[in-house]
Amino acid sequence: MNVLVLNCGSSSVKFQLIATDLDLIAQDADRKLARGVIERIGGEAIITFQAEGQPAQRFTAPVRDHRAAVEQIIRWACAPESNVSEIHSVGDINAVGHRVVHGGERFTQSVIITDEVLRGIEDCIDLAPLHNPANIRGIIAARESLGPGVPQVAVFDTAFHQTLPEHAYLYAIPYQLYRRHRIRRYGFHGTSHRYVAYRYRTLRGIAREETNVISLHLGNGCSATAIKRGQSLDTSMGLTPLEGLVMGTRSGDIDPAIVDFLAAKEGLTTQEVEMLLNKQSGLLGISGLTNDMRELLDEAREHNDRRARLAIEIFCYRARKYIGAYLAAVGGADAVIFTGGIGENSPEIRARICEGLEWFGLELDPEKNAAHKNGREGLISRDGAKLAAYVIPTDEELLIARDTVRCVRAAMERTGAPKPA
Numbered sequence: 001m002n003v004l005v006l007n008c009g010s011s012s013v014k015f016q017l018i019a020t021d022l023d024l025i026a027q028d029a030d031r032k033l034a035r036g037v038i039e040r041i042g043g044e045a046i047i048t049f050q051a052e053g054q055p056a057q058r059f060t061a062p063v064r065d066h067r068a069a070v071e072q073i074i075r076w077a078c079a080p081e082s083n084v085s086e087i088h089s090v091g092d093i094n095a096v097g098h099r100v101v102h103g104g105e106r107f108t109q110s111v112i113i114t115d116e117v118l119r120g121i122e123d124c125i126d127l128a129p130l131h132n133p134a135n136i137r138g139i140i141a142a143r144e145s146l147g148p149g150v151p152q153v154a155v156f157d158t159a160f161h162q163t164l165p166e167h168a169y170l171y172a173i174p175y176q177l178y179r180r181h182r183i184r185r186y187g188f189h190g191t192s193h194r195y196v197a198y199r200y201r202t203l204r205g206i207a208r209e210e211t212n213v214i215s216l217h218l219g220n221g222c223s224a225t226a227i228k229r230g231q232s233l234d235t236s237m238g239l240t241p242l243e244g245l246v247m248g249t250r251s252g253d254i255d256p257a258i259v260d261f262l263a264a265k266e267g268l269t270t271q272e273v274e275m276l277l278n279k280q281s282g283l284l285g286i287s288g289l290t291n292d293m294r295e296l297l298d299e300a301r302e303h304n305d306r307r308a309r310l311a312i313e314i315f316c317y318r319a320r321k322y323i324g325a326y327l328a329a330v331g332g333a334d335a336v337i338f339t340g341g342i343g344e345n346s347p348e349i350r351a352r353i354c355e356g357l358e359w360f361g362l363e364l365d366p367e368k369n370a371a372h373k374n375g376r377e378g379l380i381s382r383d384g385a386k387l388a389a390y391v392i393p394t395d396e397e398l399l400i401a402r403d404t405v406r407c408v409r410a411a412m413e414r415t416g417a418p419k420p421a
């Protein structure tokens, strides 16, 4: 089955085309056919398309809205000169999988998108006002472009964390506020944490129930998850993706009283303070230079820039604190997993996060740590370390494609519908 995976942001659409099916999943033999992104939708868009094994094409063109973006992607994928293997006409796209940011408490797993599901995603707009509307636009655009006969599946960033126990997801604020407004920890990056936990147990050859790990997704957005018996037990992002670790431009944890204090001192509205905490804080806010970890490491190395060094130190210290907290929450874990742009590519940051964790039995192997970047997966701790460390490059798109196939095949079993190629 050829699955179009869509990740729709407010002004961008990222996609991959992936050939997968139940037998291919079992053999871990899914095939990536193409990928790309359309950015700056609404004006002169920047478009990058790449068929597997071909050079990337980059160009600009006016793209009015998400519908036009999805149509452009499909038209490109089907054109013979694009050389996307297995895709020759619209009929070769058998299903669409969507990344949906917020599924609230209602969606605990991936689902086929019906009108009722779409209303459920709309009901979560309150909780993700920037993200869910864009995801909905993507779903409607795909339905209009491919027709109602092509099944679409929603894969939620929040779903993996719906196993959190009450004591981990409730904030200690008046309980009726949870009842009235559903204020609680939801967590995000769920597809990424779930994927690396799956890869870890595949690498180790162990069962899901034996998977006790702490995963650190360190990219522009960052989150930590405590995984016990293969399920999310606690996670650092909360009601929104602002809580937890230090991120590129987000503060992560702060004293909530700072919001009011800042509003009064700086003459800001609470919305403006929230914007400041989301867009001008984190690595960017501390360094005053950039939200890009690579640039910060260069600044620290080449110019010994004090605030670049400080930003890196605060980032690593916060991550280390979360590892300690989650080791306590899980009751001892077997491994720490690094993923995301920083986690996958920066031996230096991984080493600094792990400094002082020898007490827990975690000792990195410097050679292995240095060798794991640019997509290389594997163990980076010393052989026999009580607490192991792994680098596992994330692949949310693959998981979305696989969930899409599973949902579509299960629906076919139920209804006895004819199976597509």
Ligand code: AMP
Binding pocket: 218, 219, 220, 221, 248, 291, 292, 293, 294, 295, 297, 340, 341, 342, 345, 346
């Ligand atoms: P992501 O959001 O997962 O794409 O990650 C983006 C972040 O990864 C940015 O802060 C990049 O600077 C960082 N990153 C990518 N490659 C490296 C690298 N080799 N060393 C340090 N940070 C990196």
